[in-house]
Amino acid sequence: KVWIIQLPNVSTILGTNFWSLSPYKQGRIFEKLGICKEVYFIRTLLHGIPPWNDANLFIEDLKFAKVSVRVYHPKVPSAGQRRGVLYLHGGIGQIGSIGMYERVCRFIARRSDSVVVCVGYRLAPEHPYPTQFWDCLTATVHFMTTAEDYGVDPTRIIICGDSSGGTLAAAVCQTLVGRTDLPKARAQIILYPFLQGVDFNLPSYQQNGSVPLLLKKRTLTLGMQYLNKDVSLMKGILEGSHVPEDLKLKFSKWLSPDNIPMEFKIRGYKPPASATYSKELHTLAKPVFETTFSPLLAEDAIIRQLPETFILTCEYDVVRDDGLLYKKRLEDNGIPVTWYHIEDGFHGALFLIDCGYISFPCAKRAMLNVVNFIKGL
Structure with a gap:
C-alpha cells in the first residue's frame, strides 16, 4: 500500500x-x-538566499583548529602580503552563520583588497556560552600563527564583528593583549556592538526600546537565552536589581549617562529610579558581569593595551550608547578611535548590504567607511 x-x-x-x-x-x-x-x-x-558566484574572489571553507571558517581571497595578484580581516558575525550567539554574512564578507574582501576570514563559531543553545568566545579566540590564534600561508601579513590582522560579534571581537582583542607569543592585532572594528549587561536604562534603551530590529525586551530575552538563564530574570535585570552597590559605584565611572554627549539625549532621557538590590538575582545573573559578555567592564590596565579601533553606532539602536561609552573609555586610555555614526541607521542594517532593492543606503555608507578604515591600515 x-x-x-x-x-x-x-x-x-x-x-x-x-x-x-x-x-x-x-x-x-x-x-x-x-x-x-x-x-x-x-x-x-534569516539564512537568506546565497548570492551569485563572485568572479573576483577565491572562496573556500576550511577548519581553523576544528573551528569552521570561510576564507575570501582576492583573485588579483598582490605585490606583497595583504591585510587579514577576521569577521565574527552577530546573532546573540544563537542565530548568525557564515552564509548569513556572505555578502558582508565579500564586500569587505573586494573593496579593501584584504583576505577575509568569517568564523562559523558554534551556536547556543546546542553549545552553551561561552563556547562562542572560545571558538572565536581559537580561530583568531590559528589565523595569527598561520597568516603567511594565506598571503597575509601577521602584523596587519584586524578583528571585526557586528552586534554580538562586536562583543566577541572586543573580548577577543582584550584577551590577546596578554599573549606575548602572538603578533599584536593591528586594529579592531566593532559595529553597533552590545558591550555591557549592567544598565538597560541608558538613553538609547529608553529612546529606541520599541524600534525594530532589536527591541529592548528582545535584547534581554535573547541575552538570557544565550547565557542559558531563565527569561523570568529579565524584569529584575531591566530594573538593575542585579547590581550591588559596590559594583554600581565601580561601574559608574564607565557607564554613567553623564559620559554620553548631550546631543544623544535630545530625543528623551529620564534617569531611572533606584532599584532594590537582590542578592539572589545577582548570583543567578553573574555571567553578565564577565568581560566575555560585557567587554565594557574590563579594567583600564587591559583597555590601555588595545589596538586602534573603529566603532560604528546607529541612532535608532538600543545599544547605541554601549558604543559611545566604549569610545570614551578607549580615548580616555589613549587608544586612537575612528567613530562613524549613522544618523538614519538601525541595528542590523549592514546585514542587508548588496541585497538589491531591499538594501539600505545607510548600510552602504557605513560599509564604505569600514573599508576606508581598513585600507588606511
Whole structure:
C-alpha cells in the first residue's frame, strides 16, 4: 500500500496574517505549536538566499583548529602580503552563520583588497556560552600563527564583528593583549556592538526600546537565552536589581549617562529610579558581569593595551550608547578611535548590504567607511 499524506498549508493553520508578523513572533508561534524552537525558526528564516558566484574572489571553507571558517581571497595578484580581516558575525550567539554574512564578507574582501576570514563559531543553545568566545579566540590564534600561508601579513590582522560579534571581537582583542607569543592585532572594528549587561536604562534603551530590529525586551530575552538563564530574570535585570552597590559605584565611572554627549539625549532621557538590590538575582545573573559578555567592564590596565579601533553606532539602536561609552573609555586610555555614526541607521542594517532593492543606503555608507578604515591600515 502507498500512503499519501497531505500536510496543511501554514497559512491555513495560522491564518493569512501570520506572514505579516515579525520573525520573532512567528518563531514563538512555531515553538508553542511544538513545530520547532523559536531560535531554529529564526536561523532558517534569516539564512537568506546565497548570492551569485563572485568572479573576483577565491572562496573556500576550511577548519581553523576544528573551528569552521570561510576564507575570501582576492583573485588579483598582490605585490606583497595583504591585510587579514577576521569577521565574527552577530546573532546573540544563537542565530548568525557564515552564509548569513556572505555578502558582508565579500564586500569587505573586494573593496579593501584584504583576505577575509568569517568564523562559523558554534551556536547556543546546542553549545552553551561561552563556547562562542572560545571558538572565536581559537580561530583568531590559528589565523595569527598561520597568516603567511594565506598571503597575509601577521602584523596587519584586524578583528571585526557586528552586534554580538562586536562583543566577541572586543573580548577577543582584550584577551590577546596578554599573549606575548602572538603578533599584536593591528586594529579592531566593532559595529553597533552590545558591550555591557549592567544598565538597560541608558538613553538609547529608553529612546529606541520599541524600534525594530532589536527591541529592548528582545535584547534581554535573547541575552538570557544565550547565557542559558531563565527569561523570568529579565524584569529584575531591566530594573538593575542585579547590581550591588559596590559594583554600581565601580561601574559608574564607565557607564554613567553623564559620559554620553548631550546631543544623544535630545530625543528623551529620564534617569531611572533606584532599584532594590537582590542578592539572589545577582548570583543567578553573574555571567553578565564577565568581560566575555560585557567587554565594557574590563579594567583600564587591559583597555590601555588595545589596538586602534573603529566603532560604528546607529541612532535608532538600543545599544547605541554601549558604543559611545566604549569610545570614551578607549580615548580616555589613549587608544586612537575612528567613530562613524549613522544618523538614519538601525541595528542590523549592514546585514542587508548588496541585497538589491531591499538594501539600505545607510548600510552602504557605513560599509564604505569600514573599508576606508581598513585600507588606511
